[in-house]
Amino acid sequence: IQYSRQFTQPLTQVASMANLLQSGVASAERVFELLDADEQKADPANAVVPMERHGRVEFENVSFRYLPDQPLIDNLSLVAEPGQTIAIVGPTGAGKTTLVNLIMRFYELDAGRITLDGVDITTMRRADLRSQIGMVLQDTWLFGGTIRDNIAYGKEGASLDEIVAAATAAHVDPFVRTLPDGYDTLLEEEASNISAGQRQLVTIARAFLA
Known part of the structure; x- marks a missing residue:
């Protein structure tokens, strides 16, 4: 041996x-x-500060590609009205997540424009734009701590009432109340002590609170 x-x-x-x-x-x-x-483009010197928030998003003849010879989105136009729910479906790699990334200005357009309540997003400061949008990715991110802390991460100094209201809106409150420690339940590494669906709901509650 x-x-x-x-x-x-x-x-x-x-x-x-x-x-x-x-x-x-x-x-x-x-x-x-x-x-x-390439370095990120600087915010415009005379950035537009949106005064009214309704949530109307419009893509106007938007084109985008990651690689010069491989178009991903070509001349896309669509409108999402305030309060409207839109599902964008397609195979993996079709550009579904890319659409959200473009709204957040993680990437710049090759052509066309995107407006938020009629304001071209390139005329806004990125911080102002992103403060108006809640984004929940497929890959959830939760840290070691209580469920309360993970939801409250979306808003500094959030009260328990605000946390519960966000959890209720995300339909995670009934599940949390079945746990012995409720919102004070400690999440293990990578939140392995709750299911994938429950992790997703916690991150949605965080987005509601933000």
Whole structure:
């Protein structure tokens, strides 16, 4: 057995080193991509400050591509009226999440424009724009702490009443009240002690509170 271990150990170490090298190369590629990326455009000097918030979003002849030779969104026009629920469906990679990223100005358009309540989003400060939008990603992010703390992360100094109101709006309050410690329930690492659907509801409640 000892001879067998002495024979296989160097092979295992070589394989492990190869994996580390491969990871290092991949990480270096990501770092160089970041260094080569264009700098973010500065906010306009005379930025428009939206006074009324209704929630009308309009895409006007929007085109966007990640790669120069691969169009993703081409001449798209659509309107989301205040209070209207819109579902955008399509296969993986069709650009569904990209539409939301464009509204948030995580990327700049190649053509066309997006307006929020009639105001071109490129004329607004990014902070003002993003403060009006609640975004919940498919990959939920919760930190180690109580459910109360995770929901309250959406608003500094939030009261318990505000937290419960947001949880009720997100339909997570009934589930939380079934737990022995309620809103003081501690979430384990990666919130593994609640289901994926429950994690999603907690993040939705956080967005409501924000």
